Amino acid sequence: MSIIDAATFFGRTLLPTVQGSGGASRRVPFTFTSTKRLRAVNAAGSPTDTTWAALSEQDRVNQELQAVETGAFVAETAGTLGLSSLVSSFNILPLITMAVNPNSIKWSQPKRFVKRDTQDGSVFFHFTNSKGQNNDILTLSFSGNTGNINTQNGIDVSTAVGADLKLRIWHDLYNLTREPIILGGTLKNDFFITYKSVIMPIPITFIGFFNQVLEFTDDAANPFAKNYTFSFTVSNTSPDLDTLVDQLSDALGAANLISGVRSITG
Secondary structure, eight states: OOSSOHHHHHHTOOTHHHHOTTSSOOOOOOEEEEHHHHHHHTGGGSOOHHHHHHSOHHHHHHHHHHHHHHHHHHHHHHTSOGGGGGGGTOSSOSSEEOSSOOSEEEEEOOBOEEEEEETTEEEEEEOOOTTSOOBOOOEEEEEEEOOOOOOSSOOOGGGOOHHHHHHHHHHHHHHHHHSOSBOSTTOBOOEEEEEOOSSSOSOEEEEEEESSOOEEOOOTTSTTOOEEEEEEEEEEEESOHHHHHHHHHHHHHHHHHHHHHHHHHO
16 A cells, blocks of 8 residues: 655655765654554544544554654754654653664565475465565664763753753653554554665655564663664555655666766766
8 A cells, every 4th residue: 555655755855864065974863653652742633533443544544644754854854853842741752753863774575485395396386466576574673772871960851952862762762662552442553663864865654563672781881872673564655665666766767877978978
């Protein structure tokens, strides 16, 4: 199911957020959130659980994506921590905007096939989707470090900056991975991860669920900076991943062609 077409996202790509004014790579904060958190930030204006659950999955996720993309866009274009100012207003951050991004993301997507050995040799059975692809489910594996979380004189959440903010964000991320998959009755709790990098220069939102609670090591040898890992199973993306990579390939191919023509013509 495609939520937002890649052409729309491609038109909104802001190259300076990747290159920066001096050409150096500039950090674009990763964002994490869920249905639970998006509903908490505007509980008074949110539809009832019954009404929300009655919406089609695409309509419900579309509404959630609007909030996700608006928050991520604010964080990116402002060059700040975006919604971190809401720390003093909510028990949980509606949009977790990383003060220190994960330092590694592994994309893993095996192929769906079964090998059967016969008298005449091996036979392979491929299980394909509507596009004829035998791609299995995409899994993202994250690893990172909290950065300095030495809060020294205690934590003041009303003015959370620096180590205070990093510690608060880490705890919210940990709590996010522990959230229930069902929110009372039959309302599904969707999870959203948005990021943008040099290799994926267009913001992409992954929709799915955490397949493990965030893992971390509380090491006495390094008490003020903690390593962590977690993994995420992707059920959908916005924009559609196949469309996005096709358009990126086309755009990069066109850019290389133009560059080649310029070099030939001098």
